[in-house]
Amino acid sequence: MSVEIQIQPITAENFAPYGDLIDCTGDSDMIINLGKCKRYHDRAQIDFGTGRAGLSLFNAEIRTLPYEFNLVERHPLGSQAFIPMSNDGFLVIVAPDDNGTPGTPIAFETQAGQAINFHKGTWHGVLTPLSGSGQFAVVDRIGDGNNLEEFLLSNPHIVVRDKT
Template sequence: MIDMNAAKSFPINAGKCTRHHDLAKVEATGPDARVLISLLRGEPYDLPLTLTMVERHPLGSQAFVPLTRNSFLVVVAPDEGDCPGTPIAFETAPGQGVNIARNVWHGILTPLHGVSDFVVIDRGGEVSNLEEHFFDTPYRVEHG
């Protein structure tokens, strides 16, 4: 989780600013790898949700830092022999972000309560950093 309330923090800029320090481990591996910072605007989803696929990024982490106070759905799944196992889902607290570690199966960005903007920090480079898995039988994600 990326949560400024749980991070080491200290004043900077003559005490007029607080730095919430080292919130996530950013990874970028492979040839010509570099860290990217992007902005995303996501349309909201409704629950229940039919989960048909997950993806992973074998060469780098992917952090999502919300710029709005809307919560969003996070889906992750364990790796079971190079395929995702049974996914689990949770809703973030308002303003809370996530850092998906390298090679972790996860769902797509899923805002829940309105259009939501995010800073995304992930890996760029010449080599593809995306693997997708489509489930033979979709999962149903419900609230609660």
């Protein structure tokens, strides 16, 4: 039996337990490049523990709603940032930790111009673009140790848009 979850609006506050919402909202922190560039400084808590930062490019398949999933994963040794290389939002699925296993999943959708950074150890769904190119720059930990833990949910979950 599948479980339906509705997409919630994403804000820095409601995403904070899982990671950082990265965007250019509010006033910039400084003006650089002879006044031609606004810098929004230090927008994510990048944590690589004993590893180093790695920059990879991902090319994910575009998905459609309703979206069914049963796999979540986490990275116990480092954070992971997803930065779309097109001006499109994407689906973000997270779950609180429940004594070492994922709790009830929550779905968010970013808006154009937003990226996210999952905190170290956050349960999350796979990369799920709903439009655009599916290309992302990903900043995550490179180093020794197993930084991937996958978990198959006992029931599939289906992500839908709010019906109101």
